[in-house]
Structure formats: C-alpha cells, structure tokens
Amino acid sequence: RKEVEQDPGPFNVPEGATVAFNCTYSNSASQSFFWYRQDCRKEPKLLMSVYSSGNEDGRFTAQLNRASQYISLLIRDSKLSDSATYLCVVTLYSGGSNYKLTFGKGTLLTVNP
Amino acid sequence: DAGVIQSPRHEVTEMGQEVTLRCKPISGHNSLFWYRQTMMRGLELLIYFNNNVPIDDSGMPEDRFSAKMPNASFSTLKIQPSEPRDSAVYFCASSWGTGLLTSGNTIYFGEGSWLTVV
Numbered sequence: 001r002k003e004v005e006q007d008p009g010p011f012n013v014p015e016g017a018t019v020a021f022n023c024t025y026s027n028s029a030s031q032s033f034f035w036y037r038q039d040c041r042k043e044p045k046l047l048m049s050v051y052s053s054g055n056e057d058g059r060f061t062a063q064l065n066r067a068s069q070y071i072s073l074l075i076r077d078s079k080l081s082d083s084a085t086y087l088c089v090v091t092l093y094s095g096g097s098n099y100k101l102t103f104g105k106g107t108l109l110t111v112n113p
Numbered sequence: 114d115a116g117v118i119q120s121p122r123h124e125v126t127e128m129g130q131e132v133t134l135r136c137k138p139i140s141g142h143n144s145l146f147w148y149r150q151t152m153m154r155g156l157e158l159l160i161y162f163n164n165n166v167p168i169d170d171s172g173m174p175e176d177r178f179s180a181k182m183p184n185a186s187f188s189t190l191k192i193q194p195s196e197p198r199d200s201a202v203y204f205c206a207s208s209w210g211t212g213l214l215t216s217g218n219t220i221y222f223g224e225g226s227w228l229t230v231v
Contacts, residue, residue, distance in 0.1 A: 034219070042224070043204060043222035043223060043224050043225055044156070044204075044222050045222070046219045046220075049219075087156065100158070100169065101146070101158065101220065102158075103148075103155060103156040104155070105154075105155035105156075106155065106156075
C-alpha cells in the first residue's frame with residue numbers, strides 16, 4: 001500500500017458545485033496532515049492544515065479520520081479559480097528529531113463555467 | 114519578503130552533462146528540502162537538511178545525484194552525469210523547525226527548476 005494515496009481524477013465540475021476529495025495514508029503513527037494546492041506549472045502552496053476535530057476555512061472544509069486513516073477536503077460553491085491540483089500531505093516521525101513529509105500525487109480539479 | 118529562490122528556472126542540457134541547481138531558502142528557516150516532481154511519480158523528497166546538515170538522503174536516486182548546503186542561505190543539487198530520465202521539475206523548499214510540520218509551521222516552495230535532458 002502506498003504511503004499516501006489520492007484519486008488522481010480528473011474531477012470536472014460546474015461552477016457552484018460541491019466537490020470532495022479523499023486521501024488515505026498507510027502509517028497510523030502519522031502526526032500532522034495538510035492540503036496543498038498546485039496550479040498548473042507552479043509550485044505547491046499550503047491550502048489548509050487538517051485538525052482532528054475538522055476545520056473550515058470559508059468554502060473549504062477539511063476532516064481527519066484517524067481510525068480509518070483518511071483525510072478529506074470539501075469545496076463548496078466551487079469557483080473557476082479553484083481549478084488546480086490538490087495535494088494531500090502527511091508528516092511522520094522518522095527517528096531522532098526528524099520527520100518525514102510525504103505528498104500524495106494529487107487530485108486534478110477543473111471547474112467549468 | 115523574498116520567498117525561496119531557485120535558479121535556473123529552466124535548463125535544457127545534453128545527456129552526460131553536469132547540471133547544478135541552486136537554492137536560497139527563506140531567511141531564518143533552518144530546514145531545507147529538495148523535491149523532484151514528474152507526472153508518473155508525483156512529488157518525491159530527494160534530500161532534507163536541518164541546520165545545514167543532511168538528515169535524510171534516502172530519496173536520492175543514485176550516485177549521480179549529490180546535494181550540499183555549505184551555509185544557511187545556500188544549497189545546491191548536482192546531477193553528474195545527467196540522463197534523459199532526470200527530466201523533471203526540481204523544487205527546493207524551506208521551513209522553520211526540525212521538519213515536523215504543525216499548524217504553525219509550514220513548508221514553502223520555490224518556483225522550481227524545470228530540467229530537460231536530451
């Protein structure tokens with residue numbers, strides 16, 4: 001099983017739609033979780049952290065399910081500008097004072113007018 | 114504020130040539146990461162430095178790849194000799210801390226170096 005797995009998509013949705021992405025991780029000892037966004041031919045940028053209790057930032061909602069080892073991202077009222085690749089990120093303690101950061105391959109979202 | 118600065122932005126080189134990619138992390142950050150991104154494999158961590166010391170280089174593909182961080186404000190990733198399969202986008206990133214990302218500590222990427230080896 002891959003360390004971090006995402007549905008690659010693509011997801012094609014109309015403006016205003018609600019879309020959800022899931023991400024699963026293999027190591028139950030993983031400690032922190034994030035969603036990054038990457039626009040075409042650009043660098044990844046932090047979208048939001050994912051907290052155990054779930055968290056919301058405007059139209060975006062992130063949730064963590066430690067028992068099932070998955071995180072999710074929900075986008076409500078999608079905009080054309082939401083079109084991007086969404087990367088799931090997991091941090092795992094790797095010994096000493098070191099941590100390993102693993103990215104999923106990303107889910108491509110296209111929002112259509 | 115200046116972000117992570119990488120150079121060159123684009124490079125096309127012939128197989129067998131040496132390639133050197135450069136990175137200047139955000140001032141004050143003490144962790145530096147080199148990633149490679151391809152369509153097939155996604156974003157892969159090559160090597161990670163903390164306080165200029167290489168901590169984890171398990172992602173470095175083979176002996177043709179080497180990375181150095183001579184001081185807190187500069188790092189290089191060298192490929193010698195380069196091969197067509199090295200064609201990818203190479204990202205440098207930096208963060209503050211030991212590499213554990215928390216809600217208060219995130220990783221910032223440079224714009225990437227787009228490498229094509231022909």
